[in-house]
Amino acid sequence: MKKFFITTPIYYVNDKPHIGHAYTTVAADVLARWRRLEGGEVFFLTGTDEHGSKIAQAAQSQGVTPQELVDRESQKFRDLWKDLNISNDDFIRTTEARHRETVGKVFERLLKKGDVYKGHYEDWYCVSCESFWLESELTEGNCPDCGRKVEKLKEESYFFRQSAYEKKLLEFYDKNPEFLSPKKRAQEMVNFVKSGLRDVSVSRLKEKWGIAIPGDAGHTVYVWFDALLNYLTASDPKIWPPDIHLMGKEIFRFHAVLWPALLLALDLPLPKKVFAHGWWTAEGEKMSKSKGNFVDPRALIPDYGVDGIRYFLLREVPFGADGDFSMAGLTARYNSDLANNLGNLFSRTLTLIEKNFGGALAAAPPGDIVQGLAGKLKLVRDAYDRLAFSEVLEILGAVVTEANRYIDEKAPWNLVKTDKAAAEKTLAECLAVLRWLACAFYPVMPASAALMWGQAGEDSDLSQEALKVLEDPMHGWTPGRKVQKGQILFQRKNKP
Ligand code: MSP
Numbered sequence: 001m002k003k004f005f006i007t008t009p010i011y012y013v014n015d016k017p018h019i020g021h022a023y024t025t026v027a028a029d030v031l032a033r034w035r036r037l038e039g040g041e042v043f044f045l046t047g048t049d050e051h052g053s054k055i056a057q058a059a060q061s062q063g064v065t066p067q068e069l070v071d072r073e074s075q076k077f078r079d080l081w082k083d084l085n086i087s088n089d090d091f092i093r094t095t096e097a098r099h100r101e102t103v104g105k106v107f108e109r110l111l112k113k114g115d116v117y118k119g120h121y122e123d124w125y126c127v128s129c130e131s132f133w134l135e136s137e138l139t140e141g142n143c144p145d146c147g148r149k150v151e152k153l154k155e156e157s158y159f160f161r162q163s164a165y166e167k168k169l170l171e172f173y174d175k176n177p178e179f180l181s182p183k184k185r186a187q188e189m190v191n192f193v194k195s196g197l198r199d200v201s202v203s204r205l206k207e208k209w210g211i212a213i214p215g216d217a218g219h220t221v222y223v224w225f226d227a228l229l230n231y232l233t234a235s236d237p238k239i240w241p242p243d244i245h246l247m248g249k250e251i252f253r254f255h256a257v258l259w260p261a262l263l264l265a266l267d268l269p270l271p272k273k274v275f276a277h278g279w280w281t282a283e284g285e286k287m288s289k290s291k292g293n294f295v296d297p298r299a300l301i302p303d304y305g306v307d308g309i310r311y312f313l314l315r316e317v318p319f320g321a322d323g324d325f326s327m328a329g330l331t332a333r334y335n336s337d338l339a340n341n342l343g344n345l346f347s348r349t350l351t352l353i354e355k356n357f358g359g360a361l362a363a364a365p366p367g368d369i370v371q372g373l374a375g376k377l378k379l380v381r382d383a384y385d386r387l388a389f390s391e392v393l394e395i396l397g398a399v400v401t402e403a404n405r406y407i408d409e410k411a412p413w414n415l416v417k418t419d420k421a422a423a424e425k426t427l428a429e430c431l432a433v434l435r436w437l438a439c440a441f442y443p444v445m446p447a448s449a450a451l452m453w454g455q456a457g458e459d460s461d462l463s464q465e466a467l468k469v470l471e472d473p474m475h476g477w478t479p480g481r482k483v484q485k486g487q488i489l490f491q492r493k494n495k496p
Contacts, residue, residue: 004040005242006032009251010049010092010230013073014058017080018287018294019313019325020248020280026310027277027319027389028246029086033443034384036087037466045234046081047092048074052223053127056209066209070095083298085306085446092234094211094226102233103211103226106266107202110160115265121157121201124150130223132201145250158203158219165261166197172260172270180256181275181387182320185249189256200258228259232268242271244387252276275387278322295325303493307445308334314389314444315397331493337393338490341400342437348407349430350455350485356416357424360457363479364428369402370473373436377470380440389444396440403433431456431483436473439466448489455489457481 008028011021025046032044050070059069074093081088092099110116124133126143133143133150143150173180173190180186202225203213210220231242241263245255255274263270280295281287287294300309312330315337317323353359376395383391407430416423438452442462453462460476468475 001039001041003043003239003243004032004035005043005235005239006035006045006244007231007242007246008046009245009247010047010094010227011077012052012054013048013050013070013077014054015289016073016294016296017077019282019297020287020294021077022080022084022297022309023280023313024246024248024277025081025086025088026084026313027387028244029084029088030310030314030389030443031244031246031384031387032087033446033463037443037463037470039467041239042089043235043239044088045090045092045231046077046086046088047090047230047234048077048094049223049227049230050074050093050095051210051220051226052130053204053207053209054130056207057127059209067095080298083301083306084310087446090234092230094230096233099226099230099233100211103221103229104214106229106232106262107158107221108214110265111158113265115161115164116158116202117161119157119159120155121159122154123152123201125153126150155205156219157201157205158213159199160202160225160258160262161265162197162200162258162261165264166193168264169193169197169257169261172264176270176272178273179260179270181273184320185252185276189253192253193257197257197261224254224258225262228254228262231271241269243273245271245274247274247276248279249276250279275320277319278317280317280322281324283326284324300330304330304334305448305490307448308338308490311338311393311445315393316390318390319387328495331495334490335492337397339492341397341404342441343488343490345400345404345407345430345437346434346452346455346489347485349403349427349434350483352412352416353427353431353483354485356412356420357427359482359484360480361424361428361431363477364425366432366474367425367429369399369406370429370432370436373399373433373473374471377440393444396437399433399437399440403430406430432473432477435469435477438462439469442466451487451489455484455486457483 006028008024028044032042036042055070056066059066078091124138126148128148129143129145137144142148170193180189202222203219204222205219207220211226213219213221247255260270282293282295285293297309312333316333353361376399379395380392410426412423412426434456438449438456442449450462465476
């Protein structure tokens, strides 16, 4: 069995989970489900990043201890993932003992090796981004990333000898062109490394809310050094290295440069791929605390369903590009693709079978659409390999449209009056497509896919059967099995 280790970033707990966090996690979930369906041994990791000044400040302003704050807030991420049907295999929190142990060991090992050393730090720090900046990097004296005020830090500090890995990193990028993805973001990283790597500060002297440095209790580990190591803590050595780290573009550099440099220093194999997706705005504006315009995915569930949201996030924007979340966009996409196209195909096919054939059809030799599904599967596989989720859904959408057009052309509601056998053959072709679609939509819309599978008359475990049906659409087809039309899959929405 091919192992597949996939991760999301671990999320800061000082913000409530929003649609941006859900995006990465849903994408990772879809890939994890697809790989499991393909027979892979998947390990899907997510979690929360709980140390650092930002958390300490948030706790202080709320009058709670940092531990109380992180316990409460981390749970919100877990709860949302449960609601969004996320199939993660582990959930790591950086405040767990298993993680403190890893960080301590790594720190000691690098110290012993000379790749971590004690020196003095004097530079600018942005608490909001938890990032260090050179004076020359500031924008009008403020953080070049978020525009907020930076503070001057002058303190004793431990450094990671990142500079020693410049050449090795460049060699690695060169030999592994798939590592930095998507391609359009790769060059920026290569240029950054080529421009010369500095050693990086990996400790904080005044920050108490962090992992204490072994044998030097005044210091705590810098939150990014701590956070990146979560992937190592949670991994069984047997599945190392990760196959894909997914993240938003704003933290690509940490994963593309500092993280592999750390792993090189530890003599550990490097991840196969780091993939940075784009950012969502909300109704045309950047989501921010000050604007209070974070989109809460949970609030959308009653109207659009978990699967409506999962579908929209992956269909609307090519993975890697930026996108805008709008209620009008969500409603339009939901209505056109799910209610009017996919839902309608199920509803009309099953109604015709129930009305004219007592709900059950005889076997029929596969026609053109069903024969074309092997080619579609090939395209779907290729798109998943490129993390092109929107393409996967476009390919499946085209199958739905083709089947709807086929029904329109054949008009089985008329045909049944003149040539019942031909009408049955038409509907059998459609039913075979429905079974295949249930399997194909499973990674993106697991709950709806299970409903579709049941409506097509199947009572076996969809996730077990899916690969077989995808590869051979007639697999498990039982003549005479009754379909179960049941509930409407996607209820049409009025304009928001
Ligand atoms: N804790 C760090 C990551 C450490 S990983 C070793 C962090 N956390 S975060 O809470 O700020 O989450 C950042 C991630 O959330 C992004 O990389 C991205 O995956 C997701 N997103 C947050 N806002 C987003 C958008 N507006 N749009 C798309 N994704 C966004 O950084």
